[in-house]
Amino acid sequence: MHEFSLASEVIDLAQNEAIKNAVTSIQEINIEVGDLSGVDADAFETALELLVKNTILENAVISIIRTPGIGKCNECDIEFEMVQRLDSCPDCHCFPSQIVGGEEFRVLSLLAE
Amino acid sequence: MCDTCGCSNSEEVKIHNLQHKHEPQHDHVHPHEHTHEHGNAPFAHSHGHTSGKIINLNVDILSGNNQTAQLNRRFFEGRKVLCLNLVSSPGSGKTTILEKTIHSLIATHKIAVIEGDQQTLLDAERIEKSGAPAIQINTGTGCHLDAQMIDTAIQKIEIEPNSILFIENVGNLVCPAMFDLGETKRVVVISVTEGEDKPLKYPYMFQTSHLCLINKTDLLPYVDFKTEKAIEYAQSLNPKLEFILVSAKTGEGMNEWYNWLFQQQ
Numbered sequence: 001m002h003e004f005s006l007a008s009e010v011i012d013l014a015q016n017e018a019i020k021n022a023v024t025s026i027q028e029i030n031i032e033v034g035d036l037s038g039v040d041a042d043a044f045e046t047a048l049e050l051l052v053k054n055t056i057l058e059n060a061v062i063s064i065i066r067t068p069g070i071g072k073c074n075e076c077d078i079e080f081e082m083v084q085r086l087d088s089c090p091d092c093h094c095f096p097s098q099i100v101g102g103e104e105f106r107v108l109s110l111l112a113e
Numbered sequence: 114m115c116d117t118c119g120c121s122n123s124e125e126v127k128i129h130n131l132q133h134k135h136e137p138q139h140d141h142v143h144p145h146e147h148t149h150e151h152g153n154a155p156f157a158h159s160h161g162h163t164s165g166k167i168i169n170l171n172v173d174i175l176s177g178n179n180q181t182a183q184l185n186r187r188f189f190e191g192r193k194v195l196c197l198n199l200v201s202s203p204g205s206g207k208t209t210i211l212e213k214t215i216h217s218l219i220a221t222h223k224i225a226v227i228e229g230d231q232q233t234l235l236d237a238e239r240i241e242k243s244g245a246p247a248i249q250i251n252t253g254t255g256c257h258l259d260a261q262m263i264d265t266a267i268q269k270i271e272i273e274p275n276s277i278l279f280i281e282n283v284g285n286l287v288c289p290a291m292f293d294l295g296e297t298k299r300v301v302v303i304s305v306t307e308g309e310d311k312p313l314k315y316p317y318m319f320q321t322s323h324l325c326l327i328n329k330t331d332l333l334p335y336v337d338f339k340t341e342k343a344i345e346y347a348q349s350l351n352p353k354l355e356f357i358l359v360s361a362k363t364g365e366g367m368n369e370w371y372n373w374l375f376q377q378q
Contacts, residue, residue, distance in 0.1 A: 002257055002288035009174050017168055027165050031174075038291050038317050085316045086350070096349060105175065110168040 003040060006105075007047035011055050013107055018056045023112035028061045030109045036069040036085060036102035060110075069102030125253025126262060130269045131237050131246070178292055181260035185295025188267065192274045195378050198296035200318060202311075203284030205304040206328040208236050209361040210370075211279055215243040218371060223276035227266045229258040229283045236281065246270055257288035260295055277374065290317035298377060304329040305336055309343035312350055319347045324355045324373060331360040 014026060033041040045064050052058050071082035073089035074097060080090050082102065088095035173179070189196045199207050208228075215224055226247040228236040237249035248270040250262050263280065272278055280296060282289045301322040303311050306329055312319040319325070325347055327340060344356050357373060359366035 002291055005255065005257070005259065006174055009177060012177070013170075013172065013174065017170065021166075021168055023166070023168075085320070086313065106173045107170045109170055111165045112168055113165050 003044040003047045004051070006039060006044060007051050010048060010107060011051060011057055014060075014110060015056050017110060018112065021112060025113045026056050026060045026110050027113060028063060028111035029057060029107065030063045030065060030111075032065045032067060032104045032106050032108050034067045034069065034102035034104040036082065036099055037105040038103075039105050041066055065108070067102055067104055070100050071097040072100045073097050125251075126255060127251040127253070128262070128266055128269060129234055129237065129249040129251065131234070131241050131248065175291065175293075178260045181264055182293035182295040185260055185263050185267065186297075187295075189272075189278070189295065189297060192272065192276075193378075194272055194274070194276050194278050195298075195374070196278045196280065196294075196296045197374075197377075198280045198282055198289075198294050198299045199302060200282045200286065200289045200299060200322070201284060201302035201304075202286050202307060205284070205302045205307070206361050207281050207284070207302050208239055210302065210326065210328060210359065211281060212239060212243045213361045213364070213367060214279075214371070214374075215240065215245045217367065218277075218374075219244040223273045225270055225272055225276060225278050227258075227263065227270070227278065227280045229262075229281060231255070231283065252283055256283055256285050257292050258282050258294060259292045263294045275378070277378070286311070286315040286318045290315075290321055298323040300324045300326060302326045302328055303343065305332050305338035305340070307338070309339045310346060312343065312347035316350050319354065320351045322351070322354060324357065326370065327356060327358045328361060330358045330365055331363045 010031065014029060018026060033039050033044060041064055045062060048062055052060065069082035070079055071087060072079050073092060073094055075094040076089060076092050078089065078091055079100065082097065082099065085099065089097055201207050211226060218224060224245040226240045226245055228240060228247055228249045229252060230236055230249070231252050231254065234249050237247040240247035248266050250258060250266055252258065258280065280294060299322045301318055303325065305327065327343065340358065347354055357366055357369050359370055361367070
């Protein structure tokens with residue numbers, strides 16, 4: 001449960017960007033959380049909602065965009081949806097597969113006034 | 114504050130230096146303006162449908178931690194310091210392994226320890242009794258160490274060139290996995306009193322570690338732990354992971370662990 005520290009990082013990042021861009025409030029923040037990023041998206045959203053009070057993000061709409069895990073089989077090269085890191089290839093059942101998507105954890109954009 | 118595990122912000126973090134006798138000589142500079150490099154269009158473009166402006170960032174949320182970790186890593190590399198981040202569940206025996214290691218090696222090697230716990234100075238006091246300087250980071254309600262805490266700690270403790278710096282992370286197999294501290298290698302410790310399926314339950318930690326110490330092997334006759342299965346599970350996640358079986362209590366396997374340390378230096 002490191003989601004609170006991560007939510008604090010997001011607030012710091014937004015504050016810095018607001019200063020850099022000379023904006024006084026942020027209406028919306030778009031954050032991408034991959035399903036294999038190691039971050040619990042729901043817990044992270046809750047943490048962020050609680051921590052934004054008295055910050056630049058206090059009135060911002062928090063938009064969390066979740067991206068699915070994508071695995072790529074090392075043997076047959078096919079890509080498949082990976083729900084867990086341990087998922088084997090659905091075709092040849094080879095294991096482990098490479099993770100090619102779903103590890104993202106980033107702030108995509110801010111909508112500022 | 115988090116209701117699940119009590120995580121909160123860094124204001125509660127306290128760093129205690131048990132070495133009151135002398136001030137450390139610290140000659141490196143840590144620039145702390147964390148500039149965020151934005152790979153994509155860093156600035157705004159206007160959209161017709163809104164009065165505000167969109168600031169495109171595409172910035173990794175852990176980039177601040179990762180940049181500080183890189184500074185720490187450069188500091189260790191510059192001084193030829195072997196920095197090991199020890200991670201495990203609570204009670205796997207990390208502190209006992211460190212006590213035994215220090216006791217065996219302190220006559221011939223320079224060793225320092227950064228201890229991470231939510232509360233108390235108990236572990237740092239144990240380490241100091243074994244003969245190595247130790248600094249305690251109390252994370253308050255936080256569940257992991259981060260690169261900034263290590264940066265602060267290494268400015269308060271003397272890290273000698275060519276030394277070994279052990280960082281004993283907060284006992285937790287989940288959160289510390291995400292936070293690079295700038296360590297040279299990550300060592301995950303499990304004990305035979307835990308389930309052999311632990312690697313499957315906490316894959317991130319085993320995927321990001323270089324060595325797995327399987328501790329408390331003296332208890333193997335009394336528990337159902339299947340060592341081969343634990344190794345098989347962990348290797349399926351991370352084929353490069355190395356394993357050493359040890360008993361910090363009896364000393365079994367400890368020489369192999371020391372040899373591994375010397376190979377990394």
